[in-house]
Amino acid sequence: MSDTINRLTNLFEKNRNEANAGPMRKYMKGHFPFLGIKKPLRSQLEKQFFKETGILKEPFQQDFVWDLWEKEEREYQYTALVYLEKSLKKLQKTDLPFMEKLILTKSWWDSVDAIAPKPVGEIAARYPEVITETIDGWAVSDNMWLRRAAILFQLKYKQQTDEELLYRYIVQNSGSKEFFIQKAIGWALREYSKSNPASVKAFIAGERLAPLSVREGSKYLT
Template identity: 45%
Template sequence: MNFIYSLEKAFNESADAVNAEAMSKYMKNNFPFFGIKTNERRFIFKKICLENQKETAENSREIALSLYSKKERELHYCALEILIKNLKKKYLKEDIKFIEKLIITHSWWDSVDVIAKFILGEYLLEFPLERGNVISRFSNSDNMWLNRSAILFQLSYKGKTDFDLLKTLCEKHGTSNEFFIQKSIGWALREYSKVNPIAVKNFVSISDLKNLSKREALKNL
């Protein structure tokens, strides 16, 4: 695909070994980087998207999967940005398999959180009848990143948040020793506290959550 070839070429030309080492270290050396900082990466990405608009619009899923199969983390970020831009209100019911694959592939907080909020969350707004089955399956999974995604998928819902569901998920995983689960619980509750602070305060006061989750939940209250 011309888009992927052009993107990789541009990223290779802009690569910075010093930045790459620092960025990889920040991500616990889980991924190699070209070493392109966010603003520059997005500038290059936007330019090449405009030059290949038809290709990216018509082949979003295929391009995203191809980019996600590569090793450099910046390409994974671009894959997610393509999906967010091109699939909103155009998801297919069967896309949940695709979304799950993204969550469990090259999993780390920086990708999983974007997928949970902007892709899984949007998908479940478009297919609300799928929510029960999907969230039940994700929250019961042995994969911690699917658990985290189930907790975080309502981050952008604001007043549309199903607080009863959120409380159930928080209680279900509330005693987890996983740092990323404790943080996700606190984050999800903190975000909902912008809509209903009293409800969050009351829930935290009677819940058996870990201290980290409680601190994160009440940080802005």
């Protein structure tokens, strides 16, 4: 695995751009250092890397993801997230604790918002028992990012959304003063309103939600 990581590291280091790195770090509120590789170029480099290594043809490798997660610059976590997205069909129920570990490590909206609707959403769709076993606990966790993940994991479910579950998680978090929780509630409602606008409209009217949640959740409602 070290050879694989070294290959990506060498590829990224050759394209380090300090002029880009500063503004990218500033955009992320200074939480992470950056190599300064913007997404279009990073996507090209990732495509080259995946082709040369053939890692996408192998079984899902938690160690590869974690090795990238431990690296300093944020681009490595972005590549880990791309790898996860390209490996969704390989994920098993036993990978959910690892997704929780990723959510809790180097936490920020950019990583959590990729993990929750994609890997977590995929695992929960195929192994729905993890909802009561694990995700219900996330929804009332002391950790804000786990609560955000619980609210957002059904984001791509559309008509398959478990409405009762979504609304329960939202009500459990509706009193939160956290921007990222209020925003997640609005985002989840906005997405679900594309499938069931009447239900979302009635829910918003009947609950005491933060103005931000209402504003975001109502964007597609007439």
